[in-house]
Amino acid sequence: MPTRRTDVIDAAMNLLDEAGLDELSTRRLAERLGVRVGALYWHLKDKDELLAELADRIVGECLAAADGERGNGAAAVEGGDRTESGIERLAATARALRRAMLGHRDGARLVAGHAVPGPNSLLLADRMIRTAREAGVPLPLAAYATDTLISYVTGFVLQEQRIADRTAREPEPGPAPALDPARLAGLPDLAEMLADGPPDDETAFTAGLGLITAGLRRTTSAGE
Amino acid sequence: MPTRRTDVIDAAMNLLDEAGLDELSTRRLAERLGVRVGALYWHLKDKDELLAELADRIVGECLAAADGERGNGAAAVEGGDRTESGIERLAATARALRRAMLGHRDGARLVAGHAVPGPNSLLLADRMIRTAREAGVPLPLAAYATDTLISYVTGFVLQEQRIADRTAREPEPGPAPALDPARLAGLPDLAEMLADGPPDDETAFTAGLGLITAGLRRTTSAGE
DNA sequence: ACCTGAACACCGTTCAAGT
DNA sequence: ACCTGAACACCGTTCAAGT
Numbered sequence: 454m455p456t457r458r459t460d461v462i463d464a465a466m467n468l469l470d471e472a473g474l475d476e477l478s479t480r481r482l483a484e485r486l487g488v489r490v491g492a493l494y495w496h497l498k499d500k501d502e503l504l505a506e507l508a509d510r511i512v513g514e515c516l517a518a519a520d521g522e523r524g525n526g527a528a529a530v531e532g533g534d535r536t537e538s539g540i541e542r543l544a545a546t547a548r549a550l551r552r553a554m555l556g557h558r559d560g561a562r563l564v565a566g567h568a569v570p571g572p573n574s575l576l577l578a579d580r581m582i583r584t585a586r587e588a589g590v591p592l593p594l595a596a597y598a599t600d601t602l603i604s605y606v607t608g609f610v611l612q613e614q615r616i617a618d619r620t621a622r623e624p625e626p627g628p629a630p631a632l633d634p635a636r637l638a639g640l641p642d643l644a645e646m647l648a649d650g651p652p653d654d655e656t657a658f659t660a661g662l663g664l665i666t667a668g669l670r671r672t673t674s675a676g677e
Numbered sequence: 678m679p680t681r682r683t684d685v686i687d688a689a690m691n692l693l694d695e696a697g698l699d700e701l702s703t704r705r706l707a708e709r710l711g712v713r714v715g716a717l718y719w720h721l722k723d724k725d726e727l728l729a730e731l732a733d734r735i736v737g738e739c740l741a742a743a744d745g746e747r748g749n750g751a752a753a754v755e756g757g758d759r760t761e762s763g764i765e766r767l768a769a770t771a772r773a774l775r776r777a778m779l780g781h782r783d784g785a786r787l788v789a790g791h792a793v794p795g796p797n798s799l800l801l802a803d804r805m806i807r808t809a810r811e812a813g814v815p816l817p818l819a820a821y822a823t824d825t826l827i828s829y830v831t832g833f834v835l836q837e838q839r840i841a842d843r844t845a846r847e848p849e850p851g852p853a854p855a856l857d858p859a860r861l862a863g864l865p866d867l868a869e870m871l872a873d874g875p876p877d878d879e880t881a882f883t884a885g886l887g888l889i890t891a892g893l894r895r896t897t898s899a900g901e
Numbered sequence: 902a903c904c905t906g907a908a909c910a911c912c913g914t915t916c917a918a919g920t
Numbered sequence: 921a922c923c924t925g926a927a928c929a930c931c932g933t934t935c936a937a938g939t
Contacts, residue, residue, distance in 0.1 A: 455903055479932060491934075492904050500932065565789070565832070568839050572860070579864040586866065594884065596870040600833075601885035605825065608789070608832030615792050636796070640803040642810065646820040660818065661825035668892030679922055703913060715915075716923050724913065 456486055458496045462506050466557070469507060473618060474559035501567070507557075508564045509571025515553035516573055516580075519546055539588025544666050546581055547602045551658060554610045558618045561610035578603070590673050598669050605661060613654050680710055682720045686730050690781070693731060698783035725791070732787045733795025739777035740797055740804070743770055763812025768890050770805055771826045775882060778834045785834035802827070814897050822893050829885060837878050 464485050469477050479500055483490045497503050554560035570578075578599055585595035632651075637644040646652070688709050693701050703724055707714045721727050778784035794802075802823055809819035856875075861868040870876070 478930085480930085488903095489905055490932080491906080494933065494935095495903060562790075565835050566786075575860060575864055575867060579867040582866040582870060592870065593876070595866075596876065597881055597884035598888060600881055601829065601888055604832030604836060604885065605829045606832070607835065608828030608830070609824075611789050611831065611835075612828060632794075636799060640799055642806040642819075643799060643803040646806060646816065652817070652820065657821055657824055660821035661828065664822060664825055664892035664896060665888050666892070667895045668888035668890070671891045671895045672888060702911085704911085712922095713924055714913080715925080718914065718916095719922060 456488060456492070456496070461486065461493065461496050462503065462510070465503055466507055466510065469563070470558050472558075474562055504563060505567045505569065505571060508567050509573045511553050511557055511560050511564055512550070512571065512573040512577055514556060515546075515550045516577060518549045518552065519580075539584065540590075540666050540669060543581060543584050543588065543598070543602065543669075544662055546577075546584065547606050547662055548658075550577070550603070550606050551610055554606070555613070559614060561607055561614050565607050565611060585669075588673075590669065594669075594672065598665075601665060602662075605665060609658055609661065613658075680712060680716075680720065685710065685717065685720045686727065686734070689727055690731055690734065693787070694782050696782075698786055728787060729791045729793065729795060732791050733797045735777050735781055735784050735788055736774070736795065736797040736801055738780060739770075739774045740801060742773040742776065743804075763808065764814075764890050764893055767805060767808050767812065767822070767826065767893075768886055770801075770808065771830050771886055774801070774827070774830050775834055778830070779837070783838060785831055785838050789831050789835060809893075812897075814893065818893075818896065822889070825889060826886075829889060833882055833885065837882075 461482070465477065465482055468482055468485060472481070479493055480490050483493055486492075554564060557563070564574075581599040581602065582595045585598050586592065590598060632647065637647065685706070689701065689706055692706055692709060696705070703717055704714050707717055710716075778788060781787070788798075805823040805826065806819050809822050810816065814822060856871065861871070
């Protein structure tokens with residue numbers, strides 16, 4: 454039976470996860486589909502369109518995750534401090550975006566790397582702005598905060614995946630390249646920080662997210 | 678006279694600014710140096726090493742800019758609220774990093790895109806951690822805040838340069854692709870935000886930076 | 902509608918050999 | 921020390937022609 458567009462994208466996603474973005478070539482993809490390279494161009498305008506589709510799927514997984522959470526009745530759905538739980542919902546979306554990106558090799562590079570935002574990216578932005586407003590953040594700021602969170606998450610995961618996802622080619626399972634101690638000469642503060650190993654990604658991400666949400670609370674409820 | 682390593686890197690930086698990262702090929706670079714492709718490999722291990730060098734130069738420009746500012750005697754050097762001006766110095770460094778990235782085509786993509794941090798990246802991190810500590814932020818948080826700021830700036834400029842730098846090939850000087858209004862159907866909050874044109878990058882960046890620094894102040898001086 | 906065959910214009914990298 | 925010539929193993933994309 455013939456290949457459909459979604460088959461091509463599915464196969465591309467698998468290839469991405471197995472081999473990484475740098476190894477995702479049209480020829481390898483065609484081979485995996487049992488087809489010649491040229492055939493791909495019947496389904497796709499060009500490679501960029503394919504990558505944009507993959508990127509938007511990843512963002513879509515973040516939206517789906519958020520919808521899933523809505524099912525589990527959280528403790529305080531009604532009443533209580535609406536502001537607190539509202540900003541917490543915004544933070545939860547940011548965490549979901551990170552999880553979605555981490556769920557695919559080079560996920561952040563893929564999402565960050567394409568010009569036109571896909572439908573899911575627009576949906577995510579719209580939702581986050583709405584969530585912020587519901588939490589009591591007025592309009593221009595609600596959008597800026599959304600932008601800030603997305604930039605932060607993207608930048609963070611980009612860094613997070615840089616080492617792990619790109620070099621995971623060779624079979625040497627060495628724990629981590631760490632950082633040559635010799636390079637820390639003359640960098641006392643950085644050295645002190647890295648003294649007991651590199652900080653945990655989870656902790657660092659949570660800390661940054663905490664800073665942004667704290668700033669948002671402070672900026673919003675000026676009187677308090 | 679023979680080509681030196683720095684000549685190669687200089688030429689690569691020029692080519693980057695004129696043509697963008699996607700057009701920066703070893704063959705084009707060799708042509709520009711009046712040399713055959715293979716000759717480059719006497720000066721460089723591979724293309725990745727070249728890109729890492731470019732990235733670290735860009736970060737270096739940010740450090741130089743900060744040093745320059747130190748010359749201009751700021752209002753309150755001594756005494757006064759050390760905490761306030763201290764965190765402001767951290768924000769100034771973040772702004773300088775953005776300026777340095779914006780100073781080169783695809784600057785953010787280049788800086789974000791390479792695994793091992795160069796010497797200037799390490800220097801920047803060390804300085805920012807120290808600045809935060811001098812502003813009264815205790816150690817683990819000082820490092821997390823630095824990380825947060827760098828992730829934010831990178832993510833932000835990546836987005837900022839996505840449209841402008843990559844498509845600036847065709848001579849159609851159309852103002853901006855904007856966003857197809859039809860795509861905003863069902864996205865009321867996003868539509869409302871974009872009602873009077875896309876928000877200014879400068880304002881958006883400042884707002885995000887303000888959120889992070891406000892959060893840092895709030896988290897640091899817990900008692901106040 | 903979906904694919905092949907074959908070509909085009911590119912890549913990054915290596916390496917013997919030249920000077 | 922620095923470079924040429926030539927090759928190798930790849931790319932993304934196009935397009936007539938087939939079924």
